[in-house]
Amino acid sequence: MSIRAVGLFFICISFLTGLGLAYFTVNEAVTVNKDDTLYQKINDEKEKYEWAAEDAKIDPVWKKTPGIVGREVDVEASYKKMKKQGGYDPDRFVYKLIKPEVSMGDLPPSPIYRGHPAKEMVSFLINVSWGEEFIPDMVEIFSEHQVKATFFIDGEFAKEYTHLIQMIEEEGHIIGSHGYMHKDMAKMSKADSKNNLEQADELLFALTKEKVKYFAPPAGSYNEGTVEAAHEMGMETILWSVDTVDWKKPTKDVLISRVMSRLHNGATVLMHPTEVTVNSLPDLIEKIKKEGYHIAALPKLLSEER
Missing domain, CATH: 4.10.910 (30s ribosomal protein s13; domain 2)
Known part of the structure; x- marks a missing residue:
């Protein structure tokens, strides 16, 4: 040439x-030599870096609990990568993801209180049937801190404050149902619960053009028929594992201390649009992040991803 x-x-x-x-x-192609000490080293060490997949289940305390993906080391791919790049290094392991065999959709109707306990993530749940004056500030704070939350909107509230619902949705938050007119659903029949949920669902869909996937019963009050009605409408019933009790108007320090002392992997933190919540949110978000938690809306918290 x-x-x-x-x-x-x-x-x-x-x-x-x-x-x-x-x-x-x-010389990109690498031939796998199973007698190579590098290959044997990878094979011997791989179990330290593998995670078993866990199925979704109905926990006796926490009820419906999402599963989580596992991973296993692809020994041959890891060997080729390390061989080309200079020797054994656990950071160069190549993994295969292992999906759970049972997902949330395979389980019977049951409320959800939290995400998977191995997931270093928490989610904010905001129940909304009043407090309209505080919602714009909450949304602005979430935007400043790049946090997405799940807002459970009462149907009657949505009808009166359509602009707030649209504001919440436009900022990328998840809209869930809080039923219609803040009724005690534990006192309702299954048929009455379904009728109540349908009224809220029609209003929320008209505003967002999105099917509602999550429902938070007012005051956390429900019965088996409530959960079954929501399930038949394609909604998960959501409760919480950490309560700010902000409706009792605690001080900012009390609210933050209450949350931080109870925080855990997969936590769902209940709050409402109140003055003390707005005042507490910036510091609360920073403290949660400093503890190593990610803050995300329910779809991410309840997904099988780690």
């Missing part, structure tokens, strides 16, 4: 690489 041809060859390779089209290197 002439010098000119060689030059053109490398110019072409440089161009293709810049486009992300050239991925090969000299």
Whole structure:
């Protein structure tokens, strides 16, 4: 090959690489040698870095609990990667994700109190049937701190304050149902519960054009028929594991202390649009993040992802 041809060859390779089209290197192919001490080392150490998948289940205390994915080491892919890059390094393990065999959708109707206990994530649940004057500030604080929450909206409230519901949705938060007119659903028949939920669902769908997937019973009051009615409508019944008790108007310090002392993996933190909640949120968010938790809306908390 002439010098000119060689030059053109490398110019072409440089161009293709810049486009992300050239991925090969000299001697890229690595033959797997199972007798290699590197291969044996990977095989011996892999269990330290693997996680078993866990199925969704009905816990006797926490009721419906999501599963979580596992992972196993792809020994051959890990060997090839380490062989090319200079030797054994656990940071270069290649993994295969293992999905649970039982998902939340496979389980019978049951309320949900928390996410998976191995998941370093918490979720804010805001029950809304009053407190309209505080919602814009809450939404602004969440935006400033890049936090997404789940707002459970009473149907009657949605009818009166449509602009607030649209504001919440436009900011990327999840809209759930809080029923209609804040009724005690534990005192209702299954048929009455379904009728109540349908009234709220129609109003929320008209505003958001999204099917409601989550329902929080007013005051956490429900019976078996309530949960079954929600399930038949494609909704999960959501309760909580940490309560701010903000409706009793505690001080900011008391509210933050109450939450932080009870925080755990997979926690669901109940709050309402109140003055003390608005005043507490910036510091509360920072403290939760400093403890190493991610804050996300319910779909992420309840997903099987780690």
